Amino acid sequence: MSVRPSVAELNAFFKREFPQAKVCVDELGACSAKVRHQVGEGELRPGGTVSGPVMMTTADVALYAAILGELGLVALAVTTNLNINFLRKPVSGRDIIGVCTLLKVGKTLAIGEVALYSEGTEEPVAHAVGTYAIPPQRLR
Amino acid sequence: MSVRPSVAELNAFFKREFPQAKVCVDELGACSAKVRHQVGEGELRPGGTVSGPVMMTTADVALYAAILGELGLVALAVTTNLNINFLRKPVSGRDIIGVCTLLKVGKTLAIGEVALYSEGTEEPVAHAVGTYAIPPQRLR
């Protein structure tokens, strides 16, 4: 069994492995994670809203954070499937918050859902479900 | 009926509407489009491969290009769903090519599939299916 990393350990891991990423982890729990994408100018679409790829990225990182919370800091799990529905226009200028709940952590696949919010709003702007493949040779 | 824009017109439209995008259109045909994401340093993951979000972005743009090819240069169609399967590790340093075929262009929804390749390889690195909602007030 792995020991769940702390939020600080996970953020240090992300910064080392993905130095260009703009998503950080806010919370980590049992089969769950909350991440934040700080919205900069570069990601805005016409009309001032956040682009779809930013939301997909945030969903993907939220899944990865929740999985690493269960498996420990292994860099090798890879996304195999992501399905996202865009629900509402994000609020201009607000960070995007991703809240992931894992549905299953199996031996070879981990699956979870992510609700995405403009910070401070109640209704999700998007909803994603994704699958990561877990390599067989991982040390736990 | 709209007139299909030329590849140059579509690229000029993308540059104006999404100045930070790194995807350009290579070809445009009946219900189809071929786009290219020029891979820079910033998008590489550990191991030198292209990140998942780059592939999702390329798929999304390929769909949008094919739809604009059918509807004309309206900026307002929005992605409502994207489902992507990651199949193989992209070849390090190669551009990502997205080849979109529209499955349906209806009054309110347009749906298409996109095969994604590392340039010069035959087997796709990813495959996506996506839906755009077309606003009712569009002028054709």
Next chain:
Amino acid sequence: MSVRPSVAELNAFFKREFPQAKVCVDELGACSAKVRHQVGEGELRPGGTVSGPVMMTTADVALYAAILGELGLVALAVTTNLNINFLRKPVSGRDIIGVCTLLKVGKTLAIGEVALYSEGTEEPVAHAVGTYAIPPQRLR
């Protein structure tokens, strides 16, 4: 605004419109529904478990029930997209329960997620997300 039908009204509607369906509604709430597929011999796979199509059907009906709960008894909303992940082997011989929560009920699209369970178990056997198109001419 429509008046939410009662569970009995919705079950009578389903029986009239889909006489061969084996799914019934157990509960109906704000943007939510709980449905039940009574498992018969015909749907079992080798090993005694419920087949994937039975779970897809249950997810589809759960979405439809929740949408009809919001829109009133209109027969015309149609599924446009369904994405389902199969998580665990269902328990042999148990009914399949589908719990739907709508994520959005817009003018033209309604989107929801469905957790599917073998009755009496806590971990979902499958999870689905689906979209229905709502025809513009509906009377509310």
Next chain:
Amino acid sequence: MSVRPSVAELNAFFKREFPQAKVCVDELGACSAKVRHQVGEGELRPGGTVSGPVMMTTADVALYAAILGELGLVALAVTTNLNINFLRKPVSGRDIIGVCTLLKVGKTLAIGEVALYSEGTEEPVAHAVGTYAIPPQRLR
């Protein structure tokens, strides 16, 4: 390496393993399969069209047939994900034809796409992408 079964062998296998199924295999090729769902009264929706679950079932069987064509007659591969888009109303009374092309047959996952048609029509009525998990202990 397995030997590809013949169409007759695959149909005999399906009949033995899934006696209640109404889908049969018409053709089998390299990473591809064509299947047919004979449409009976029980599957019709109001208006005489085929139900969504029938199309999902046909897509699932088409994937399974194409995978068994590659792996040989092992009963154990299981669907882990299916995403389907419904595109057009099926033609009343026509069989549903599913044409599957596998995108990847890996060690643990096989992924393919399926175009679904009302027999004799050119435009697909639905399009699906699905993933099967392949158990590690299979004999090839």
